[in-house]
Amino acid sequence: MKHENFIEYMGDYLSVIVTGFDSVPRSLELWKQIVAACDKYGCYNILNQAKTVGELSTMDAFKHIEIFQQAGITAKHRIAWVAEENTKYEQLQFIETVLRNRALINGHLFCSREEAREWLLSPEQADAKASKSQDSSAT
DSSP: OOOEEEEEEOSSSEEEEEEEEOOHHHHHHHHHHHHHHHHHHTOOEEEEEEEEESOOOHHHHHTHHHHHHHHTOOTTOEEEEEOOSHHHHHHHHHHHHHHHHTTOOEEEEESSHHHHHHHHHOHHHHHHHHHHHHHHHHO
């Protein structure tokens, strides 16, 4: 399977499709590319679909704490992860839990692209983001 990262600006979100084998160095490079694309387009909504093979170890999952920090992922990056396969969903669910427990992710994991896109672009999510932004600027 070929290692490819497809990042496309869709107007109101970035569509990211990843193929190939999973690895920590590959994850770091991917997230750096995503942050660069977000900055380039001024768009921080990310729809990330994993079409990868292989399994990351528990330690590799915990390394995503450093990956997100080194790549520059912040609360402004809204991430909708899609994993349609059960095994990939379970693996990403563990990574999501690790990142959520460290308050390093503003996002959710989904089983379908449609569900993820709906959440990512929902007006309620945009309103919540604006509200948090106003709250933090008031302090």
